[in-house]
Structures are given as structure tokens and as C-alpha cells.
Amino acid sequence: MNPEHRAAQLQTLIERLRRLVPILTADADCVWARHFANCLHRAETFADGFTQDDLNGLSSSVMSVYGGMGSFNDYVAYGAGGRPVDGFAGLCGDVYDAALNLRVIEAQP
Template sequence: MDDRAAQLDELIRELSALCDLLARDSACEWRRHFVSCLHQAEALTDNPLDQQSLNLLSGSVMSVFGGMGSFNDYVPFKHGRLIAGMEALDEASGRVHEAALALRVIAVRD
């Protein structure tokens, strides 16, 4: 589970960075979801890790990616201009998605 702990730490770092970026847009409704996921991830560090909890966290994080009306459609514009500091949003959200995906276990059948 040491690898899982390192992966969880990575997700926490990436979620924290994304939440900081999203805080630049006071009208962003997605920030609440990612802050909630960040709190869930931080709470997991206080207990022995189990895969079911990690999978649930991963699913929660990833649930807002993809499809119409998803976080992927979020555009950080205000008054017709990109909000300052949001240039790294795509990269930051991609890192969150990848970190959440890494927590999942896919069973391999023989």
C-alpha cells in the first residue's frame, strides 16, 4: 500500500493546485466539488488505506469529467477575457484526472 499512499499524496497535491486555480473565478461552481474531493482524500490519509475507499474517491473525482455539461466544458472567462492565472487550467485538470485514474485498480483476468 506504500504505492497507493504515494498516489493518494499525488492526488492531494494536484487537487489542491486545481482548487487554488479555480478560486480565481468566484463564479466557478466546480470548485466546491474539487474541494470536497480534496477533503475526502485528506481524510483517507488518517486511516489505513483500502482499495474500495480509493476507488470511491477516484470515481468521485472523475465523475465530473466528460460529457455535455461536464467540467470539461468549463471556460474561465469573465467579461469576455480569460481570467488571469487560469492559463494552466487544462494542464492542472489533466493532472487531477490522471492522478485519480492511477488510484483505481483494474482486475486482470488470467
């Protein structure tokens, strides 16, 4: 595990969660806001150090709400005027990908 590479991957997830959480919390009825806010808080606590097990657990937590009927994948965020938030689906995919990247261990040559 390259700690600098993992730290950069963790920072990517944090940045994406920081974009996602305000969108979710703007919807008072969003059941996912607290989950992702907790994931963001957890990720930020790893700034002072982490193990691969820490990253795997965080990744698992983020990814656990994706997939299946009634999952986060089914949620649509609405903004001003009742229109869906531009780029929301892409951001959700980016959060998932960033979480997955924390788990993937590259083969050593």
C-alpha cells in the same frame, strides 16, 4: 495492493487538487469549486489510512464530473485580465489521471 505505492498515488492526487481548488475558488461563479474542495478534503482524510474501496470511491467521485456536455471538461478558468489560466487544461488532465491511477490495480506477477 502495495500500500506505500497507493499512498504515493494518493499524495499525487492531493497535490494536484491543492493546485486546482484555489484556481476554481477564485471564480465566484464556478460550480465545480465545491466538488473538488470536497474531494480534496476526502483525500486528505485518508492520510491516516484507507482501503482500496476508499480509493475507488474517491477516484469515482473526482472523475464523475469529467465528460459529456456541460461537464467540467467545458470549464475554462480565467485569471487576471480575463485571460485563460496558463496550464489549466493540463492540470485538469493531471487531476483526472491521478484519480484514475488510484483505481488501477496492477497485475501481480
